[in-house]
Amino acid sequence: MTRAQHVAQWLHETLERRLDELDIPAASVAVYVDGELVEHGAGVLNRGTGVENTVDGVFQIGSITKVWTATLVMQLVDEGIVALDEPVLTYLPEFSLEDADAAAAVTVRQLLTHTAGFEGDVFRDTGVGDDALEIFIRGIGDVPQLFTPGEQFSYNNLAFCVLGRLVEVLRGMPYDQALHQYVITPLGLTHAATDAAQAIRFRAALGHLDAGEGGPVVPAPIWAMQRSNSPAGSMLAMTARDLIAFAAMHLRGGVAEDGTRVLSEASVEAMQVREVDLPRLEMLGDAWGLGWELMDTNIGTMIGHDGNTIGQASFLRVLPEHGIAVALLTNGGNVYPLSREIFAHILGELAGVEYKHLPTPPTDAEPIDASRFVGTYGASVMDLTVTQDAEQRIWIDIVPKGLAIELGETAQRSEYVPFGPDRIIAVEPTSGMFMPFVFIGADDDGNARYLHTGRAMPRVAG
Numbered sequence: 001m002t003r004a005q006h007v008a009q010w011l012h013e014t015l016e017r018r019l020d021e022l023d024i025p026a027a028s029v030a031v032y033v034d035g036e037l038v039e040h041g042a043g044v045l046n047r048g049t050g051v052e053n054t055v056d057g058v059f060q061i062g063s064i065t066k067v068w069t070a071t072l073v074m075q076l077v078d079e080g081i082v083a084l085d086e087p088v089l090t091y092l093p094e095f096s097l098e099d100a101d102a103a104a105a106v107t108v109r110q111l112l113t114h115t116a117g118f119e120g121d122v123f124r125d126t127g128v129g130d131d132a133l134e135i136f137i138r139g140i141g142d143v144p145q146l147f148t149p150g151e152q153f154s155y156n157n158l159a160f161c162v163l164g165r166l167v168e169v170l171r172g173m174p175y176d177q178a179l180h181q182y183v184i185t186p187l188g189l190t191h192a193a194t195d196a197a198q199a200i201r202f203r204a205a206l207g208h209l210d211a212g213e214g215g216p217v218v219p220a221p222i223w224a225m226q227r228s229n230s231p232a233g234s235m236l237a238m239t240a241r242d243l244i245a246f247a248a249m250h251l252r253g254g255v256a257e258d259g260t261r262v263l264s265e266a267s268v269e270a271m272q273v274r275e276v277d278l279p280r281l282e283m284l285g286d287a288w289g290l291g292w293e294l295m296d297t298n299i300g301t302m303i304g305h306d307g308n309t310i311g312q313a314s315f316l317r318v319l320p321e322h323g324i325a326v327a328l329l330t331n332g333g334n335v336y337p338l339s340r341e342i343f344a345h346i347l348g349e350l351a352g353v354e355y356k357h358l359p360t361p362p363t364d365a366e367p368i369d370a371s372r373f374v375g376t377y378g379a380s381v382m383d384l385t386v387t388q389d390a391e392q393r394i395w396i397d398i399v400p401k402g403l404a405i406e407l408g409e410t411a412q413r414s415e416y417v418p419f420g421p422d423r424i425i426a427v428e429p430t431s432g433m434f435m436p437f438v439f440i441g442a443d444d445d446g447n448a449r450y451l452h453t454g455r456a457m458p459r460v461a462g
Contacts, residue, residue, distance in 0.1 A: 004036040011040040019043045023216050024333035025208050026053035030240035032248050032325040039241050046206040048219040058202040058237045059329035061314045062307020065233035066160045070291025072167045074267040084109040092166050099145035106149045111159040112290040113275040117147040120156030121381045126228045130174040136228035137165040153276045154456035157232040164231025186260045187245050192238040199237045207311020208332025217332040220311040240327045247318050247325035279438040279452045282359035298354045315339045322351045334432035359436050361425045365417040367392035373439050375462025377451040
């Protein structure tokens with residue numbers, strides 16, 4: 001039995017049972033190893049209709065789309081049209097921010113590495129037309145700067161929307177068309193959709209959300225977010241098989257299965273170079289490249305990306321030195337324990353990877369003086385207020401704003417405990433994950449400047 005066949009057997013024996021145990025409506029897994037593809041699907045794509053998932057089930061890949069957008073940009077680099085360290089304004093004169101000096105300084109590389117420093121969670125509905133992204137980017141002159149460009153990492157959806165608009169301008173076509181012409185078609189993908197009108201041709205998954213009160217997850221009220229955020233991950237959907245075809249192209253040095261060159265070998269390698277280190281959040285990787293998330297393992301660097309949309313979550317892990325890629329696509333429920341189990345088993349069996357466990361709160365955490373953490377930290381979609389009571393217990397109140405309210409999110413109050421220097425972790429899990437936060441920097445009074453959730457949320461009060 002080949003290694004691929006071993007994986008196929010384990011998925012057949014495991015996946016459906018784990019979906020039931022974790023209240024996950026459906027999942028699809030695809031694995032590329034030794035030049036072979038293994039794929040398996042289970043569950044239902046929509047609990048409202050009962051449509052069964054198969055290997056042809058199409059799920060949104062969410063923010064994994066950012067690696068596709070980075071690939072489109074690197075194609076422009078290959079052609080000599082774009083230089084990574086040139087200011088964005090060189091190619092996109094319409095680019096503006098609240099801080100004009102910062103807008104003039106931001107480079108293409110900083111957009112790709114999440115180090116541009118402006119507010120990243122900006123979601124505005126500018127319609128469903130081909131001009132949706134153009135209208136969106138022309139209207140971001142009010143977006144604030146959180147830190148000096150290049151200073152640190154802060155996950156930035158808006159940066160990739162700016163990159164998508166850069167692609168539109170330099171290619172002379174809408175982002176979706178460029179995605180089809182320069183990536184989807186050259187790769188020979190058969191089940192990839194850039195909007196709902198295309199996705200409806202296939203067995204399309206619908207996301208599922210927590211209904212509260214301990215009940216099962218239920219179908220989400222809408223399929224996707226705004227088209228204006230497509231380059232960051234609001235729309236693109238496909239099978240796990242097609243996502244693996246994209247990853248395999250990167251494993252082959254930029255060449256599709258039929259020999260078509262999609263990206264230069266130099267650009268494939270450049271995308272995997274460590275550009276910026278991340279705070280120790282445990283739930284994210286250790287560093288970021290040009291689009292790719294980088295994770296340190298006992299056998300070397302693993303690359304990948306995760307994605308989350310409305311009730312759908314996607315995961316991609318790639319071992320470049322071993323020629324292995326694994327994709328997991330889901331549509332709700334306790335997906336994080338499943339993702340860790342899938343990757344720990346498959347990558348452990350195929351390559352000896354000692355996969356990191358999800359972080360958990362210590363059972364013997366000693367109380368600390370959290371006064372320098374206390375205060376309110378703000379972003380466009382939420383405010384987080386950190387308090388400490390008389391018993392030295394640490395609490396965070398999350399108050400949603402903007403799009404978060406539109407999606408039905410409500411205020412939450414959760415307890416946190418110390419989790420290493422300048423880190424705290426939730427006592428109760430969300431979707432199977434105990435969320436850790438890191439406090440970064442210090443102001444003139446010694447108080448933390450940022451609460452880092454993957455995003456650097458600046459202190460706004462307290």
